[in-house]
Amino acid sequence: MTVAEWCVFGTLMLYLLTIAPIKWIGFRRFDNARPRDPAFYNDPIAARALGAHQNGIEAFPFFAIAVLLAEFRAGPQRLIDELAILFLIVRIAYVFTYLGNRPTLRSILWSIGFALNCAIFFMPAIRHWLPG
Known part of the structure; x- marks a missing residue:
């Protein structure tokens, strides 16, 4: 497998680890039978973690493709x-800024x-002008 x-x-x-700790920390309030219960995400940190998690889900397909x-x-x-390493670093920083x-x-x-x-996506179209 390549680094990318x-x-x-x-x-x-x-994006999975963005929300898991919030659910684990709030395990007494988190009901796995109702994982999307809006009441659980009333806490500002939980709401921001959910937002970062959802954005990770949205960003993932384009990056993978x-x-x-x-x-x-x-x-x-x-x-x-x-570029893939840079993307991952930026996404990690993004999660921290979302939570913060x-x-x-x-x-x-x-x-x-x-x-x-x-x-990354357009690299094949311009590969003739790129270094080795």
Whole structure:
């Protein structure tokens, strides 16, 4: 497996691990029979964790498809790996800014992550102008 493919797995785990601790910490209030009960997410931290989790679910498909497409279309693997690592780092920072209630920085990080995704996605189209 390539580094970028491991980053796809890491991104998947990140969005799962974003919400799991909140449910575990609030286990006395969390009802697994009603996992989407809005009352559980009334706490501001729980609400922000849910938002970060949901955004992770939204961001994941584009990232996974971008990596696989770039690799399938023979983009430069080293560059794909580097951009995928950067994306994962940005997503980790994004989660922390979401939990820390830093909306401006969070939006900046989201934009950077989206730009990295676009760069990976369009890499096959511009690979002739890229270094090895």
